[in-house]
Amino acid sequence: MNTSTPSGTAPRDGLDAHATAAHASHYSRTAMILHWLIALLIMVNVALALSAESLPGEWVRPVIDTHKSIGITVLGLALLRVLWRVSHRPPPLPREFPSWERMAAHAAHFLLYFLMFALPLSGWMHDSAWKAAATHPMHLFGVIPFPRIGFIMNLDPAVKEPLHDQFGALHTYLGYALYALLAMHIGGALKHELIDRHSVLKRMVP
Ligand code: HEM
Numbered sequence: 219m220n221t222s223t224p225s226g227t228a229p230r231d232g233l234d235a236h237a238t239a240a241h242a243s244h245y246s247r248t249a250m251i252l253h254w255l256i257a258l259l260i261m262v263n264v265a266l267a268l269s270a271e272s273l274p275g276e277w278v279r280p281v282i283d284t285h286k287s288i289g290i291t292v293l294g295l296a297l298l299r300v301l302w303r304v305s306h307r308p309p310p311l312p313r314e315f316p317s318w319e320r321m322a323a324h325a326a327h328f329l330l331y332f333l334m335f336a337l338p339l340s341g342w343m344h345d346s347a348w349k350a351a352a353t354h355p356m357h358l359f360g361v362i363p364f365p366r367i368g369f370i371m372n373l374d375p376a377v378k379e380p381l382h383d384q385f386g387a388l389h390t391y392l393g394y395a396l397y398a399l400l401a402m403h404i405g406g407a408l409k410h411e412l413i414d415r416h417s418v419l420k421r422m423v424p
Pocket of ligand 1: 344
């Protein structure tokens with residue numbers, strides 16, 4: 219039995235075996251890479267979306283196209299991350315943490331997983347309902363052809379126009395939920411780091 223794994227779950231690959239066996243209180247290397255890569259891409263994507271309106275006209279289309287490509291990349295990485303999560307048990311939170319804090323952390327993590335899917339999917343739905351979608355095919359990073367959601371793109375324009383606005387509003391509200399959750403997630407990590415002096419951040423850094 220692998221007693222050094224927090225849950226007794228067997229590590230699945232060489233990197234994970236090393237990471238899990240050597241530091242039972244750390245996430246595996248795969249989990250760390252996925253965490254920081256997704257975090258970086260989400261922040262870049264929010265910055266691109268929020269700056270789009272204030273950019274010179276000729277920049278808007280390439281910036282929004284990059285935003286779409288990064289968003290679809292996040293969707294793929296989120297899928298990998300969920301596969302990692304269901305096949306590995308993360309290191310448990312320190313026993314000293316009060317139950318309300320554990321519950322808040324678990325709720326925030328669950329909702330962040332939800333948003334890693336809901337944000338790209340709502341953006342993709344919004345984009346698929348765009349009236350010019352059929353005449354402006356999507357290419358990931360300008361190179362790889364990527365489909366729109368066919369049944370949305372092919373709807374009657376009278377149905378599609380209001381849907382485009384509604385999906386756009388959904389995308390925006392999910393963005394607001396993301397800001398609130400990120401504040402809670404980062405604020406919680408900083409509280410443990412600076413006030414409680416009981417780091418949880420080090421579990422997610424090599
Ligand atoms: C990590 C995933 C994503 C994040 C965090 C994200 C976030 C955002 C945010 C914060 C906005 C600004 C909303 C507002 O304040 O009104 C936005 C706008 C937008 N997003 Fe996303 N998004 C993601 C993925 C996608 C995807 C996959 C697509 C399409 C395939 C997409 C298409 C759009 C479009 C078309 C806009 C409107 C831009 C404009 O015309 O100003 N997004 N997104």
